Structures are given as C-alpha cells and as structure tokens.
Amino acid sequence: MSEKAVRNIVNLSGGKDSTALAIYLRDRVPDLEYVFCDTDKELPETYEYLNRLEAYLGQPVVRLKARGMGFDHFLAMRRGFLPSARNRWCTEQLKLRPFEAFVGTDVVCSYIGIRADEQRIGYISHRPNIKALFPFKKEGIGREDVLRILDRSGLGMPAYYRWRSRSGCYFCFFQQKIEWLGLLENHPDLFQKAKAYENMAPKGFASFTWSDGESLDQLAEPGRIAEIRAQFAAREATERERRHDVRLVDLFEDIVADESMERACLICDL
Numbered sequence: 001m002s003e004k005a006v007r008n009i010v011n012l013s014g015g016k017d018s019t020a021l022a023i024y025l026r027d028r029v030p031d032l033e034y035v036f037c038d039t040d041k042e043l044p045e046t047y048e049y050l051n052r053l054e055a056y057l058g059q060p061v062v063r064l065k066a067r068g069m070g071f072d073h074f075l076a077m078r079r080g081f082l083p084s085a086r087n088r089w090c091t092e093q094l095k096l097r098p099f100e101a102f103v104g105t106d107v108v109c110s111y112i113g114i115r116a117d118e119q120r121i122g123y124i125s126h127r128p129n130i131k132a133l134f135p136f137k138k139e140g141i142g143r144e145d146v147l148r149i150l151d152r153s154g155l156g157m158p159a160y161y162r163w164r165s166r167s168g169c170y171f172c173f174f175q176q177k178i179e180w181l182g183l184l185e186n187h188p189d190l191f192q193k194a195k196a197y198e199n200m201a202p203k204g205f206a207s208f209t210w211s212d213g214e215s216l217d218q219l220a221e222p223g224r225i226a227e228i229r230a231q232f233a234a235r236e237a238t239e240r241e242r243r244h245d246v247r248l249v250d251l252f253e254d255i256v257a258d259e260s261m262e263r264a265c266l267i268c269d270l
C-alpha cells in the first residue's frame with residue numbers, strides 16, 4: 001500500500017508575517033496549501049488582504065469555520081460568557097480545532113510565520129501528526145525582510161496596520177486602548193457591535209469589559225479619548241527620541257505590540 005504524502009500547509013492569520021511566509025514559500029515548497037480559520041468576526045481589511053493574496057498566489061486560501069459555525073454559535077453554547085485572556089476558548093474553538101479537523105489524521109507540515117527576531121512561542125496544535133516548522137526563524141528572516149517580501153510582491157501591509165498592530169477579531173481583548181480608538185474611528189459600526197457584546201453578561205454575573213478596567217462606553221467618552229491619545233503620543237515622542245530613524249508604521253507596531261506581545265495569540269496574530 002502506498003504511503004500517503006505529507007501535506008504542506010500555511011495557516012494564515014491575515015497578518016503580515018504569515019502572508020509574507022506564504023509568498024516566500026510559494027516557489028520553494030511543492031503542493032503548498034493555504035488556509036485561514038475564519039471566526040466570522042475578522043476585520044474587513046483582513047478579508048480584503050486575503051483576497052489580494054489569493055490573486056497573487058493564483059490559488060485559493062481555504063476558509064475554515066468551526067463545524068461551519070462562527071463566534072456567536074460558541075458564545076451561545078457558553079450561555080453568553082465572553083472569552084478573555086484568562087478564558088480563551090475562542091482560539092481553541094475557532095482557530096485551532098477547525099485546522100485540526102481540516103487536517104484529520106493526515107501527516108502535515110504546518111508552516112508558522114514567527115520571525116527570527118521574535119521570541120514568541122505559540123498556541124499551536126500538539127497533535128502528533130502535525131509538525132510545526134518555522135522557516136523564518138531557521139533562515140534568519142526578520143521584520144525588515146518581511147517588509148521587503150511584502151513590498152516586492154506588491155501586496156504591502158494590511159490596511160489596518162495604520163491603526164492596529166495585529167490581525168484577529170475586531171473585538172479581540174488583546175488589543176490596546178489606542179487600538180480600540182482606532183476601531184472606533186475606522187469602523188464605528190464594529191465598535192458598536194463590540195459594545196453590544198459587553199452588555200450580554202448573563203444575569204447575576206458582573207458586567208464584562210473587553211478592555212482592562214473600563215467599558216467601551218467609558219473608553220469612548222471624549223475626555224478619556226483625549227487622555228488615551230495623549231498617553232500614546234507621549235510614548236511615541238519618547239521612542240522617537242530614542243530611535244531617530246524609526247518609521248511611523250514601525251513605531252506604532254513596536255509600542256502596541258510591546259505591550260501585548262506576551263499575551264497575544266500566535267494563531268490569530270501572525
């Protein structure tokens with residue numbers, strides 16, 4: 001009986017690193033497959049970026065959904081208990097399991113876009129038939145190289161990078177306060193939807209907030225907006241003084257990612 005071939009899969013997040021990895025590997029690994037685990041709550045910019053990537057690759061990015069369901073289905077199953085950094089059922093149900101179901105018992109090389117200049121370890125599948133590979137780490141590819149790969153492909157960065165440092169759900173609890181303001185400014189409708197989730201806490205339980213220590217209602221008050229912006233501008237100024245030649249886009253990502261790096265989710269944020 002002939003042995004089944006190993007499948008090679010890039011699990012895309014809609015972020016710059018996994019996208020650069022897909023481009024980098026396209027002509028290096030034969031029969032590469034591309035997948036994206038769709039929570040149903042991604043940013044419009046992410047869907048648009050994936051469409052552009054598909055056109056570049058000349059191959060579909062397979063969209064996976066947990067048993068055909070999205071975030072709201074699993075939220076209802078949990079009687080309205082929203083995910084948080086301490087209870088992160090969303091990554092498990094919406095990112096990890098759909099990938100494992102797609103793969104089944106096949107032997108798979110799963111290519112992960114962690115760069116050589118990152119220290120992150122991941123929230124990745126530990127199934128024995130799924131082997132995680134880190135080509136950027138192995139080949140010493142860092143952020144500048146990733147930006148070059150994206151530039152040369154013509155894809156550039158995802159549009160949300162102007163105001164948000166990572167891919168993932170629009171209401172992701174890992175995002176920083178300045179990113180919540182970015183959501184409010186760029187997608188007021190999604191901000192309102194995120195706010196509505198906060199008011200869904202089951203009866204008898206303390207109210208839920210996506211962002212540490214305050215509701216989105218409080219965060220969107222004019223005085224609070226000014227305060228968050230001023231705090232961010234002060235950090236920017238300090239960083240700019242420290243690193244004279246830093247580009248604006250890097251500065252934003254560095255400051256925001258710096259604050260959330262340890263807590264962020266590998267599958268959602270590459």
Ligand code: SF4
Nearest residue numbers: 090091168169172268
């Ligand atoms: S992006 Fe955030 S909210 Fe969405 S699945 Fe990942 S950790 Fe959960």
